[in-house]
Amino acid sequence: MKKLFSSITVLITLSLIGIIVMQISWLKNLIALREEQVKQSIDKVYGNVVDEFSHLRDQYINNAATDDYNNLFSQRGFFDNYRSITIGSKLSSDEIEKIIQRELEKAGLEKMKFEYAFMSGGWTSKNINIDKQSPDFFMASNDSLRSYMPSIIPILPKSGSASENITKEESLIFVVTNWKTFVKKALIGKIMLAVLFTLVIVAAFYLTVYTMLRQKKLGEIKNDFINNMTHEFKTPIATISLAVDALKNEKVIGDPEKLNYFSAIIKEENHRMNKQVETILKASQFEKREAEIDFKPLHVHEVIENVVDNFQLQLHDKSGDAELKLAASIDRINADEVHFTNLVNNLIDNAVKYSKGNVPIQVKISTSNTANSIVIKFEDNGIGMSRETQKRIFEKFYRAHTGNLHNVKGFGLGLNYVKSVADSHNGSVKVDSVLGKGSVFTVEFPLLNS
Numbered sequence: 001m002k003k004l005f006s007s008i009t010v011l012i013t014l015s016l017i018g019i020i021v022m023q024i025s026w027l028k029n030l031i032a033l034r035e036e037q038v039k040q041s042i043d044k045v046y047g048n049v050v051d052e053f054s055h056l057r058d059q060y061i062n063n064a065a066t067d068d069y070n071n072l073f074s075q076r077g078f079f080d081n082y083r084s085i086t087i088g089s090k091l092s093s094d095e096i097e098k099i100i101q102r103e104l105e106k107a108g109l110e111k112m113k114f115e116y117a118f119m120s121g122g123w124t125s126k127n128i129n130i131d132k133q134s135p136d137f138f139m140a141s142n143d144s145l146r147s148y149m150p151s152i153i154p155i156l157p158k159s160g161s162a163s164e165n166i167t168k169e170e171s172l173i174f175v176v177t178n179w180k181t182f183v184k185k186a187l188i189g190k191i192m193l194a195v196l197f198t199l200v201i202v203a204a205f206y207l208t209v210y211t212m213l214r215q216k217k218l219g220e221i222k223n224d225f226i227n228n229m230t231h232e233f234k235t236p237i238a239t240i241s242l243a244v245d246a247l248k249n250e251k252v253i254g255d256p257e258k259l260n261y262f263s264a265i266i267k268e269e270n271h272r273m274n275k276q277v278e279t280i281l282k283a284s285q286f287e288k289r290e291a292e293i294d295f296k297p298l299h300v301h302e303v304i305e306n307v308v309d310n311f312q313l314q315l316h317d318k319s320g321d322a323e324l325k326l327a328a329s330i331d332r333i334n335a336d337e338v339h340f341t342n343l344v345n346n347l348i349d350n351a352v353k354y355s356k357g358n359v360p361i362q363v364k365i366s367t368s369n370t371a372n373s374i375v376i377k378f379e380d381n382g383i384g385m386s387r388e389t390q391k392r393i394f395e396k397f398y399r400a401h402t403g404n405l406h407n408v409k410g411f412g413l414g415l416n417y418v419k420s421v422a423d424s425h426n427g428s429v430k431v432d433s434v435l436g437k438g439s440v441f442t443v444e445f446p447l448l449n450s
Contacts, residue, residue, distance in 0.1 A: 320361025
């Protein structure tokens with residue numbers, strides 16, 4: 001079973017890792033594909049903008065040629081004037097930005113931020129001039145990690161036009177600054193969906209492993225309970241069997257004193273088994289919330305004193321004693337007398353059971369008040385418990401492992417019953433223990449008048 005559980009856990013883990021790796025790979029490929037598509041759209045927008053500016057420059061030159069047609073050869077430097085016509089010199093920054101923004105909107109990239117510059121003189125010329133630029137152009141063009149700059153396309157006149165071979169070389173440098181952010185925002189829905197499904201898979205994996213661990217734990221608890229129950233019932237059954245056989249003996253039949261002795265043994269062992277069955281039934285009722293609780297006003301101090309009196313014989317038998325410090329000024333609570341008495345009985349019985357064999361038992365029971373409740377502390381000088389045991393001590397059927405020894409009897413239901421009673425009365429119970437030194441159980445119940 002252990003090997004099967006380990007194999008299933010390994011297989012599920014490998015499957016989960018494989019799915020997560022595939023999801024990450026898919027997301028990377030999706031982002032890379034989308035980035036390439038956006039870059040292609042930006043290149044197309046850039047080409048359209050260059051065509052638009054080329055057309056506008058041809059118009060400016062044609063208009064200038066028409067105006068000066070009659071003075072074509074009379075003016076000195078006419079061709080030099082044509083060569084001075086550039087988009088950077090003719091258009092304002094607002095006009096340039098509107099043209100670029102219009103092309104971006106056509107491509108569905110209206111939220112794309114951009115910077116630009118117009119360069120005249122040509123790449124091969126030593127006299128390269130920046131005719132016009134946006135405020136953050138140089139910063140954006142130098143930020144290659146977050147900016148994208150398409151390959152520079154010169155603004156050329158149309159073939160056969162009047163401005164061909166006359167105009168100065170001019171180029172538009174176009175830089176997009178937030179293109180990666182634009183890509184991520186466009187894919188945010190798919191990324192979130194992929195992350196969500198991955199989290200669902202991780203949650204399913206966690207719940208599967210948790211359920212398997214819990215089932216394994218429940219299996220171990222069931223086996224421990226069966227072993228404890230077998231041991232607890234085996235001893236009284238054997239004792240009753242021996243007593244019944246003794247009653248059949250002719251010498252015993254003729255001796256009333258022996259008859260009473262063996263009859264008392266049978267009655268005592270029968271009472272012991274009934275008590276064990278009752279403990280199991282009470283635990284089951286609280287788990288199913290079928291336990292009948294008869295709330296009524298109850299004095300805590302009175303109950304504690306009565307229960308301690310019943311334990312005097314057991315305490316004296318182990319050279320022990322119970323010290324009471326009932327200092328609470330108000331001790332009336334609304335509780336079920338039977339269940340609350342059982343709670344006190346179980347906590348004192350727990351101190352007696354888990355005492356040190358060679359040390360006299362010292363049980364200290366104290367009470368105090370908070371604003372709206374009464375606090376009861378049960379302190380002992382017993383064997384104590386580890387931190388791991390303290391975490392699980394109130395679990396149903398849980399018992400601290402003592403190997404194959406059964407020196408402490410029970411089913412592991414006593415403290416679970418204590419917690420169930422406390423919870424059903426809107427109270428609480430906690431434990432503080434040091435291994436080898438003893439334990440302190442603190443129970444708190446709301447006062448009747450709170």
